[in-house]
Amino acid sequence: MTRYLLKRLFWMVPLLVGISLVSFLIMHLAPGDITTTEAGFNPKASEESRQKLRQLYHLDEPVLVQYGYWLKRMATLDFGTSFATHQRPVFLEKKDEQGNVSKGLIQEALPVTLLINVLSLGLIVVAALPLGVASALYQNRPPDRAITVFVFVGFAVPGFWLALMLMYWLGVVNSWLPISGLHSLNYEKMGLLAQWVDSAKHLAIPVFISALGGLAGISLFVKNGMLDVLHQDYITTARAKGLPENIVVYRHALRNAMLPLITLLGLSIPGLIGGSVIAESLFAIPGMGKLFYDAVMMRDFPVIMGILTIGAALTLIGNLLADIAYAWADPRVRRGVLH
């Protein structure tokens, strides 16, 4: 087992290097660089000054040489500093001699995105389970039809439109919820409970919107899982034993129906660090989607590479964990008989 693990870990390194090389090359295929976007069309900014900036950022050297610089820094886990934002660190905060801390870009954006994605995934599961179970129990009858229509309307409705409608209805017409942002202006002066309520109010619409789109997939998954299980012999046995129907459904059927769901949720873990640009712009949430989009638009190469690398590493780790779980369960996998 240890040998297998070491082997897998070892193979992750070339894989990661390969992914980063391909990302780096594709990124440089797009025309333009930070000097075209930052001051590209200001007649006050001369071409000589821009050439000077290009040299400072090593943008005048061949792409592979630039990749070499990047790789050298990465070898010490240094994600570098952003071109665009006063050389802020890409990943983690840095301290200068005077003790001034400058926060990392990903360090700031990641918790926000993670929080929203975890809450929305939680909401999806909480809502999808009863919906899926109800659909399965009332298959092809009105409740099933109603649920299917509801989840598909939720899936099909454009998120930005619904978001704007909710912002208008709940924020402008009724002033129940704040419209955008993460905190109220007087957040710091609130008590702890009030701060929690304030955050919950700010997150309510974004989390709801982000959950609504994912509901259809998961609830149908639960429904199909339930239907499969409900037709199995042991359910018939359980019913024959005279168990009450809700114990049959919730204790015997649902638990087994949930196994594939757990696999599915495990696979969605790397997706948790990705944010939606549209939602984040709309709600003025400083998350990963907006960070990545802005970095691409600005050609801020260190930030783009930082986000891609972290994403790739998380995906590889996710796959590794899944494989380890299989290997643990199935000796054929760890001996390399099966792949």
Place this chain on the structure above:
Amino acid sequence: MPRIICIGILFTLLSACGNGRGLPQADLDAAYPAESGGVMIDAMSGEPSGLIPMIAGESAASAIASRIFNSLLKYDRNLELEGELAQSWEISKDQKTITFRLKPELKWADGTPLTSADVLFTWQLVTDDKTRTPYGADYKLAIKAETPDALTFRVSYAQPYAPALDSWSGLQILPKHLLEGQDINTTAFARKPVGSHYYQLEEWKEGERISLVRNPNATQGPPRIDRLVSRFIPDPASQFLELMADNIDVMNLNPVQYARIVPARPEMNKKIALYKELGNGYTYLGFNLKHKPFDDVRVRQAINYAIDKQELIDGVLLGLGEPVASPYKPGTRWVNPQLEPYPYDPATARQLLREAGFEDHDGDGILDRDGKPLAFEILTNQNKQREMSAVLIQRRLKEIGIDVKIRVLEWASFLGRYIKTGDFDVVVLGWSLSLDPDQYSIWHSSQTKPGQFNFINYNNPQVDRLLEKGRLELNPDKRMKIYHEFSRILLADSPIVYLYEGYGLPAIHKRVRGIDNPAPPAGIGYNSQDWYIPTPLRRAEISAQ
């Protein structure tokens, strides 16, 4: 039972949300005396990358930094230069040396005296090769800068340089005592600046907002409003909802919001005042003069006649724009009053094209010459107004027999792949300009190398001479004549078609008073230090802090 508790919590939450906000019950249309205090909240679509203006080039940074830092000079309400940190300035007889005399007793926000040493230090920074700024070129033309005493700053040029004064109105002075010996590119000062202007940084919540508070040592006297809060809201629709809900006081509207949405809503009209100020830039259709047939002035003029500018203003800007005939801001002295835009005149356009040899020989509705149809592609970037303009132009040109395709590109690709390489026929773009009339970098024939700004390859020896002359002439009246002549030739040559100049459309809550309406040439912001918010109109929960 748990379900009942849940519903109970839900109701408590909802009722907690309902109170606390909403308009104060004061009359928004009544007159109130000017007074100090209050908070004004605006929305910005981007977050500044830092607050050192020479390094952070984007508009969000300069909007905030211009409230924190002073320059030597500034433009007044009529866009004439006046002293800001400088009490007076003097130009030597040979026009090569400018001596600035600072106002006495100037202080930084931290109480340290602000002297000519700070000015010299800032000049050294902006011209230092290690400083990552794209704006050094103007200042590098100064060959010597010195400080004879603490209140005098003298700068000398190798030859007279007329845009110099304008350039000194653009250089915001930084404190030497806090920045000396630091790396300006990475210093933490960019996130906690100390300036000398009306406001100082109170708090910067990354990704959310910046708040400024009144600077007690402000060199230009105290502003009336206590605090300015800028919230970062990228989406204009969300900004508009926040304005409707009374969570922000200021935002810039687009023409549809300005002309259609706000007037149609009485509840918005009641609390929002609309303003209109000319921006300092224009949208144009530019030809690649190296490509045939755009080297022929008759073709350029024909296209100019064929485009209906008023239709563009009405259709794209809903009437909120002005036609232009010279590359300067309407209402300033640099505009030649005798020039008129080309009228919409398809008959003349056809006539000119016939003279240039274009006729529809094969009867397919498209003009051709030497067997080649008159067809080209208009490139523009992802900008709704430019895209719509291109579509209207496409139709008008089709009417006189020109086949036009439109391609819309992302900004960095647009510049890097097409403009820089000169690989384009026609573009729809905009120029935003400085207030100095010098446009050497845009029109002079020496500025056509890749990455330079005369990317349309305009080359007219007469214009070159005028541009060179204009740079050497510091007398405003003589300069004005030079640039009037320059604009006249430019219009006749038609290397670009001026389409329109759009209005900036700020919407401001009626609680903010003291705003000039109609806007003076400098725009409404020129006296923002005198704006005030009467106590009865302030937001309840914020003034309670």
